[in-house]
Amino acid sequence: MITKEYKTWKFEELTEEQQEKALERYRYFNVEDSFWYDYDGKTGFTAEELKRMRVNPYDKNTDELIKWKHLYFDLDRSWYIQFTDARFVDDEIARKFLRVPRELWNNVYWTFVSTRENTTRLEYESQDNYKDFTSKQIEILDRAVELFSNKMDEALKGLRDNYEYALSDEAVRESLIANDYDFTAEGKIG
Numbered sequence: 001m002i003t004k005e006y007k008t009w010k011f012e013e014l015t016e017e018q019q020e021k022a023l024e025r026y027r028y029f030n031v032e033d034s035f036w037y038d039y040d041g042k043t044g045f046t047a048e049e050l051k052r053m054r055v056n057p058y059d060k061n062t063d064e065l066i067k068w069k070h071l072y073f074d075l076d077r078s079w080y081i082q083f084t085d086a087r088f089v090d091d092e093i094a095r096k097f098l099r100v101p102r103e104l105w106n107n108v109y110w111t112f113v114s115t116r117e118n119t120t121r122l123e124y125e126s127q128d129n130y131k132d133f134t135s136k137q138i139e140i141l142d143r144a145v146e147l148f149s150n151k152m153d154e155a156l157k158g159l160r161d162n163y164e165y166a167l168s169d170e171a172v173r174e175s176l177i178a179n180d181y182d183f184t185a186e187g188k189i190g
Contacts, residue, residue, distance in 0.1 A: 006184060008183055010177075011176045011177050014183055019173075020187075022183055022187035023169050023187075024187075025188065029175055030166035030167070030175055031163060031166050037159055041063070042071070043154075044063055044064050055096065062090075065097060065151055066087060068085055068086045069084050070083070070085070073156065073159055074117070080156070081119050081152055082114040083112065083120045084114065091105075097151075098144035101140070104140060104141070107126060107127050107131070108127060108141065109124065109125050109126070109127045110124055111124075124141050
């Protein structure tokens, strides 16, 4: 039996060149599992939005516009975000966010639609199939659809920003140090 000894160092003890090797070798360390995109706030409201809606930011239902069962997205080629089984967390807050008068809101049936490789979008139709919307109502509802679309764009941008940060030298360095790994001279975890 042959016994070999290896000398290892903590990340902070490595030379600058060795640290660079370790950072490049473990660049995708923070995004190898699903935890990097499992954060709250994907469809959350900004302080400005809450203020405009006159909603207390400490209320229990003010943290998200929608809830969902599954999340699918593509940050590379197709650039989309999809939520399956989406629903509004709170109808009153959604109504305020989408700027739809209560009377009109109560006469609208909202659906969340995701087509293959397209971002989830909001669609509406009259709950009373015999009644058409006026041009003013259509204008309000179309604006609501646009506001929802903007929120989906924000959610996708948030995912992209989180991904890019997770790949940054700063984030990788923090993770390698926080996990208290030992490294070889080649920058490999020992």
